[in-house]
Amino acid sequence: MSIVKDFLLQFTLMVIPIFSYFTFILEKVKEDRSIKMFMTILWGVSILLCMSFPVEYAGGARLDIRFIPLLFGTLYLGVRSGVFLSALIILYRLSFGISMGVVTTVVVLIIMLPVIFYVQRLFLRVNRDRRIIIATGLSFLYCVCGMLVFAGMNGFSIPVLKVQGIHLLFTIAVTWFCTVLIDKIREIHQLRLEVQDSERFKVISELTGVFAHEIRNPLQVSRGFLQLLDEPDLPFRQKEYIKLSIEELDRANEIIHDFLALGKPSNSTYGTINVSEQLKRTASLIQTFNVNQQVEFQTDIQDHCWMRADPQKLNQSLLNILKNAVESMPNGGTVSLSCHQTADGHIRLTVKDQGIGMNPKQVQRLGSPYYSLKEKGTGLGMMVSYQIIHSFKGKISVESEEGVGTEFVIEFPGVRT
Numbered sequence: 001m002s003i004v005k006d007f008l009l010q011f012t013l014m015v016i017p018i019f020s021y022f023t024f025i026l027e028k029v030k031e032d033r034s035i036k037m038f039m040t041i042l043w044g045v046s047i048l049l050c051m052s053f054p055v056e057y058a059g060g061a062r063l064d065i066r067f068i069p070l071l072f073g074t075l076y077l078g079v080r081s082g083v084f085l086s087a088l089i090i091l092y093r094l095s096f097g098i099s100m101g102v103v104t105t106v107v108v109l110i111i112m113l114p115v116i117f118y119v120q121r122l123f124l125r126v127n128r129d130r131r132i133i134i135a136t137g138l139s140f141l142y143c144v145c146g147m148l149v150f151a152g153m154n155g156f157s158i159p160v161l162k163v164q165g166i167h168l169l170f171t172i173a174v175t176w177f178c179t180v181l182i183d184k185i186r187e188i189h190q191l192r193l194e195v196q197d198s199e200r201f202k203v204i205s206e207l208t209g210v211f212a213h214e215i216r217n218p219l220q221v222s223r224g225f226l227q228l229l230d231e232p233d234l235p236f237r238q239k240e241y242i243k244l245s246i247e248e249l250d251r252a253n254e255i256i257h258d259f260l261a262l263g264k265p266s267n268s269t270y271g272t273i274n275v276s277e278q279l280k281r282t283a284s285l286i287q288t289f290n291v292n293q294q295v296e297f298q299t300d301i302q303d304h305c306w307m308r309a310d311p312q313k314l315n316q317s318l319l320n321i322l323k324n325a326v327e328s329m330p331n332g333g334t335v336s337l338s339c340h341q342t343a344d345g346h347i348r349l350t351v352k353d354q355g356i357g358m359n360p361k362q363v364q365r366l367g368s369p370y371y372s373l374k375e376k377g378t379g380l381g382m383m384v385s386y387q388i389i390h391s392f393k394g395k396i397s398v399e400s401e402e403g404v405g406t407e408f409v410i411e412f413p414g415v416r417t
């Protein structure tokens with residue numbers, strides 16, 4: 001009975017890292033490489049825990065369920081993790097002293113690893129039932145292989161076979177249980193991601209009604225002008241009608257453009273970027289397209305401010321904010337743009353204008369969909385900008401006074417170089 005108790009203790013120790021991973025790490029770590037690294041380390045901890053409390057039998061031989069973390073580590077994470085975990089097993093086994101046990105360990109690993117590597121890709125592609133068959137099959141093979149190698153070196157005896165038999169049954173049962181468990185947890189996690197996504201689509205679909213309405217206005221106005229152009233006895237204002245039609249179509253285009261930005265997949269080219277470069281590029285872009293020649297730009301951009309973001313999206317949000325600043329100054333003024341790394345490592349951007357400003361109520365409504373005070377505004381720019389800034393873990397604050405101007409302060413977590 002004490003053997004079973006020992007195996008149960010090992011089982012408990014083995015599953016602690018799996019649960020810790022799914023409870024504490026999965027939600028926080030986003031990158032594939034980091035996930036693999038964390039997971040490999042945790043399976044390694046499982047192995048060390050199992051090997052530290054083995055079942056001792058046949059005068060000093062050790063049995064444990066270290067194979068299970070090795071198996072799952074390799075099947076789910078790939079060959080590299082498998083090699084690392086195997087090396088860990090051998091090194092840790094060596095630390096208990098050189099004995100026949102080390103030889104058995106190495107021989108069994110040499111036989112089993114190529115087999116696991118061979119089925120690894122297949123394992124990830126098949127359905128759950130097949131995964132269970134593959135995993136338990138490999139466990140069975142490992143235990144039989146261990147028994148044969150052990151018998152080959154130490155001879156054959158009934159009491160030893162009994163312990164090994166219990167080990168075999170236990171290993172297969174735990175493998176089955178863990179395969180089902182990991183599958184269930186992955187399924188729940190996947191479901192959660194899908195719910196998050198569907199929330200996003202819900203917002204988008206709610207907006208679609210308003211969007212359709214917003215887009216219809218400019219189209220109807222254009223249609224009206226085109227109809228007028230068709231009148232035979234009204235041609236002297238032709239040019240003006242064409243100009244107005246184009247303006248309206250441009251507006252429709254802008255609304256569509258802003259709207260599409262909402263539905264874009266969120267993780268396109270995420271990486272470490274130099275905000276200073278992006279900001280300079282955006283500033284020069286807005287200066288080139290700035291039709292209001294009375295607006296001047298003042299930039300104070302510190303070189304090499306690094307953060308993690310998708311550059312295209314960041315530019316899009318900055319462009320929206322800069323465009324608003326320019327548009328708020330119909331009679332001209334200065335837009336000041338700055339970017340610095342703060343003492344505590346954050347990246348701080350400010351955009352300040354001397355425009356018409358907003359009252360507190362207007363500031364509060366900023367970022368709501370289709371909120372616009374402009375005759376030809378879309379009212380989507382700030383909403384999209386807020387969304388993008390938050391997705392990069394940034395904070396945005398606004399200070400504004402009517403008739404004086406507005407200042408946007410944006411802070412992102414920085415990356416030290």
Ligand code: ADP
Binds near residue numbers: 320328353358
């Ligand atoms: P749009 O520019 O198409 O109107 P936005 O979402 O970009 O839509 O902006 C929403 C509203 O917020 C604007 O119509 C404007 O009234 C106000 N706003 C935004 N930025 C500024 C600013 N820098 N100064 C004054 N008002 C602003």
Ligand code: MG
Binds near residue numbers: 323324381382
């Ligand atoms: Mg705008």
